[in-house]
Amino acid sequence: xxxxxxxxxxxxxxxxxxxxxxxxxxxxxxxxxxxxxxxxxxxxxxxxxxxxxxxxxxxxxxxxxxxxxxxxxxxxxxxxxxxxxxxxxxxxxxxxxxxxxxxxxxxxxxxxxxx
Amino acid sequence: xxxxxxxxxxxxxxxxxxxxxxxxxxxxxxxxxxxxxxxxxxxxxxxxxxxxxxxxxxxxxxxxxxxxxxxxxxxxxxxxxxxxxxxxxxxxxxxxxxxxxxxxxxxxxxxx
Numbered sequence: 001x002x003x004x005x006x007x008x009x010x011x012x013x014x015x016x017x018x019x020x021x022x023x024x025x026x027x028x029x030x031x032x033x034x035x036x037x038x039x040x041x042x043x044x045x046x047x048x049x050x051x052x053x054x055x056x057x058x059x060x061x062x063x064x065x066x067x068x069x070x071x072x073x074x075x076x077x078x079x080x081x082x083x084x085x086x087x088x089x090x091x092x093x094x095x096x097x098x099x100x101x102x103x104x105x106x107x108x109x110x111x112x113x114x115x
Numbered sequence: 116x117x118x119x120x121x122x123x124x125x126x127x128x129x130x131x132x133x134x135x136x137x138x139x140x141x142x143x144x145x146x147x148x149x150x151x152x153x154x155x156x157x158x159x160x161x162x163x164x165x166x167x168x169x170x171x172x173x174x175x176x177x178x179x180x181x182x183x184x185x186x187x188x189x190x191x192x193x194x195x196x197x198x199x200x201x202x203x204x205x206x207x208x209x210x211x212x213x214x215x216x217x218x219x220x221x222x223x224x225x226x227x
Contacts, residue, residue: 004158033213042117042204043159043217056214090158094213102213106151106158 002026004093004107012113018079021110025072025093031055031102032074034066037088037109046089049074078112086114118142119207121218129226134192136221138205141186145207145216150179150190153202153220162203163190195225 034046045058049068088109094102151159165172
């Protein structure tokens, strides 16, 4: 089975621009979550989509948004980029486990650099 | 506000010895805890998990201990191998769905 794929792997943008990142989950996985990883902050939860609906949302400004398509693929959009948005963006998909104990499988991430 | 903390950014252990990685959390409502391992240029890989109704879970060389009263989680790796060298993240889950809170990671180096 193919793993979680993320495109692009690397991206360089300038302040004020917007960016769209893509995530293709493992086949059969309906939940897709997004995380931001920065040095010293670990992984910060952005949001989770399940069956095309946002199920959970982290504490990020409205410039960060996402969506999920009927085939479970997900996109994340960041508008009006700031220098502090430079980070590794990770996507994770999961299949429902026993009693809601989902195991998340992560993609390799998209490294975004904002200049 | 960091609800899950890993206070040791790095740890070095001799091959064959025990590695103990620690994690503290502040939210008593967390009901599921996990450990992930991450190699450079790769996403985190699930290692082991534990429900809040248990205090220990074993999987081969990996054991996770949960002390709810102390709000403390630890991962024991016995015996440690050079291939275990990676960054380890602990994570905690809250409520319905997959909203996980991650620690900042501990970089483990196993010296041959």
